[in-house]
Amino acid sequence: MKKGDANPIHRLAAARAAPRCTARAKRTRLPCRAPAVRGWCVCRMHGARGGAPRGAAHGNYRHGGRTKEAVEARKMVNALVRLVRETIE
Numbered sequence: 001m002k003k004g005d006a007n008p009i010h011r012l013a014a015a016r017a018a019p020r021c022t023a024r025a026k027r028t029r030l031p032c033r034a035p036a037v038r039g040w041c042v043c044r045m046h047g048a049r050g051g052a053p054r055g056a057a058h059g060n061y062r063h064g065g066r067t068k069e070a071v072e073a074r075k076m077v078n079a080l081v082r083l084v085r086e087t088i089e
Helices: 008-016 068-088
Strands: none
């Protein structure tokens, strides 16, 4: 063992003390006993750090017409149109 390395026994104790995944099996209702990813409540097999990239980095991205920003912009325009119609009437 090199000078400055942590004692392997302490590392093993730290691994055993790690928080556990909160996922449960459908059939048995037993909890997953894998350690949870740091900052997450579940392990890597149950969805921590999962998901596809957002926006143009996603493989199925086409034109951006259904992005959150585009939907919000349409909602704002529709609200303004409604307001103008109400003031005209």
